[in-house]
Amino acid sequence: MAATANLPPLRGVIEGFYGTAWPTELRSLYATWLAELGLNCYLYAPKADRYLRRAWTGHWPDGEWRLLRSLAEQHRKAGITFGIGLSPFSLYADYSPVQRGRLQEKIERLNTLEAPFLAILFDDMPGDQTDLAARQADIVADCLAWSCAERVAVCPTYYSSDPVLERVFGARPRGYWRDLGAALPEQVDIFWTGDRVCADALHAAELDAINAELRRPVTLWDNYPVNDGAARSRHLYLEPPPMRDADNLRGVTRGHLCNGMNQPRLTLPALAGLASLYDASLDRHGWLAETLGNATYASLQRDARLFRERDREQLLEHNGQALLQEYDALATPAAREVVAWLRGDYTFDPACLTD
Template identity: 25%
Template sequence: EVAVIAQDGTDGATLDAVRALLRRAGASRFTAPGAPVPEGALVVRLGAHRQTDDPLHALPSGGYTLSVGDGRVTVTGAGPDGLFHAVQTLRTLLRPDGRFTAAVVRDWPATAVRGVTEGFYGVPWSHGQRLAQLDFMGRTKLNRYLYAPGEDPYRQARWREPYPAERRAEFRELTERAARNHVTPAWAVTPGQAMCFASDTDLRALTRKLDAMWALGFRAFQLQFQDVSYTEWHCGEDADRFGTGPEAAARAQAHVANAVARHLADRHPGAAALSLMPTEFYEDGSTAYRRALAKALTADVEVAWTGVGVVPRTITGGELAEVKGVFGHPLVTMDNYPVNDYAPGRIFLGPYQGREPAVAAGSAALLANAMEQPQASRIPLFTAADFAWNPRAYRPQESWRAAIADLAGGDARREEALAALAGNGASSVLGAEESAYLRPLLKEFWASRTGGGEKAARAEQRLREAFDVLGEVPERLAGTPLAEEVSPWTEQLARYGTAGTAALDMLRAQDAGD
């Protein structure tokens, strides 16, 4: 029996999450609110953190305290998000035997806004995949989802048109699921290829579209101008009003962004800060375009960038500070990892790395651009969530192993198969060595053959076991949502496993003179 004692006003999604977790732990009865606590019952208390001016006890928004022991679980949160995050940590303390590991935790996010962009070119995620991804984001304490598929015409060339009724119903369900997971849903629009910047009529059409998306539950917005030409306007008024060239493009984009920011502030005061993806989103240093944009853009608009490069190997705190100084606005770091639309024959399953802690702490938001494969994306996204939450204590390999275990869901054979899949898809622009775990096994095998005996037999057995796992990856992942989306890669791994086993059999036959 469990007594859940929650402070008035506790978020319903948090209460549902803690009760579901307790049922998993074996709770069969919950004491009625206000009723006496039965002897021997587990007591779970949820409440607001008492803020103080003392820096040792103050908690940033989204932070929490958690104490588990002596038949009690006590949770305080800095706001509703903090309480929800505490429940996610409590979930990791649940042991297979139904007991909780005793712990005292005081925790908070280093990055205020941490999230995922669905911004790739290719087949967008399905509605069901997006809902499942929001549940994953809630578990991993990510709190921003940016909807920006490259193949959605209603946010690009046809941005003036309303979404069809079926899509609007899906968006309502999407934003409701986001709210339950304490994720802010954001919507990006790319109007620059079909807009007269100087037109008040077009501006009104744009703000009407944003109002419509607000009504569907979106609470943050981004204007994207990454593909806008400096020399081509879509109406004569633009050239008359803004001129031509990079500075003119910057002034036109700032004009639209400022008008949208004013509209959101007046009409939807609860909206998150507007962000703008500029045409020069990855260049280094100061340019005429960047200086003009910084001068014309109002202070409350954030500017997005991807680091120095579209998919940079590293992002440093110094680079972020320099670009922030050039733009003179808060920066939204939109990291193009693990997105794979530029290399569709690859899946990037290595951990998030090569980003200095100052990038997380210094960004107004840190968003990782996911792959077309939503389930496979969870391995690198899990690690990106770890980094964004606590970058100074982040350990990529440890986080990567935890990500694989999380995706396996407690199935040991599936986890072994996922480790093989991820280990053979770990390299990317960010670094790491492909199939690194096989190399020492191969080296040991060849080195031991000269001496023979028990040592050689053990080395062969270890390598054979690794090849066996590769050969079984499709079978071990069968029936999971991941299996279909990664089948081209798992089928190839199985071929490698079969080939490796055949090679070992051939060498054994040669040794025997067969």
């Protein structure tokens, strides 16, 4: 594993949400889109892929595995760092020799993808056990020994200071972040979402304290524009990431990845905004107009605040038919994603949280 200091900061997209995963053909297009935007990373970690989470000990069926191999190759050819996010569900609660052997088998299988980035994700799992940091560090140490990836990242169980995590997943063990930071090798990146799971703002001053505990600059898992939850699924987020000061964030982070929406093309305005945070010369409006269609992008710009502030039900009640007719008439792939969202194709299903 290469030293993180010798590798460029990762900036790009995470397919890391619950609910409807992206179609394979759209994932392939992202290799081109990310390169055109000057971004450099695609982390494949959809919660709907059971072979990365609940059924992590199993292997993908042959057809799905071939598609995953092809996806890794397409991104490699485009110069994009392709990553796999493995969530070995609650493995730290029973890291027996049998389970350890299963993990080794999984990592060795993933090695055949030749993906340069491996993320071990302990997010959204029960965490109230006193030796949580030590057990997770043991798992990561084994993954480092077995993996061929040039860089490895970890998502802690408590990946934000947001109180909601303790309400849902149990009390955070005393000293968890300090102990995890001390136990993980310095070159391992650690994900952080901010002071909230879906942070309204990300400021350098707020990251200094967690960086000190984790003994390294965090890598931002920015939960913008993600819209997979019960409340956020009622909205579309079509603007650049808000209140992110890239000039200051550069010095206190190792990377910045945005978790996408369930709608892959409608995620592009936020990603173009991410790219322009770090490269002011990027003509994001021109790129978006060309990629999404001039008329479609103009409509999305006009409606961005409306879609952010009013939920889908309110829109349908007040001017839903007019919006449906307009976007249906545009007949572009991005416009069709708006139509599908308005019609309820992406309605939040609580069952997705237990997949």
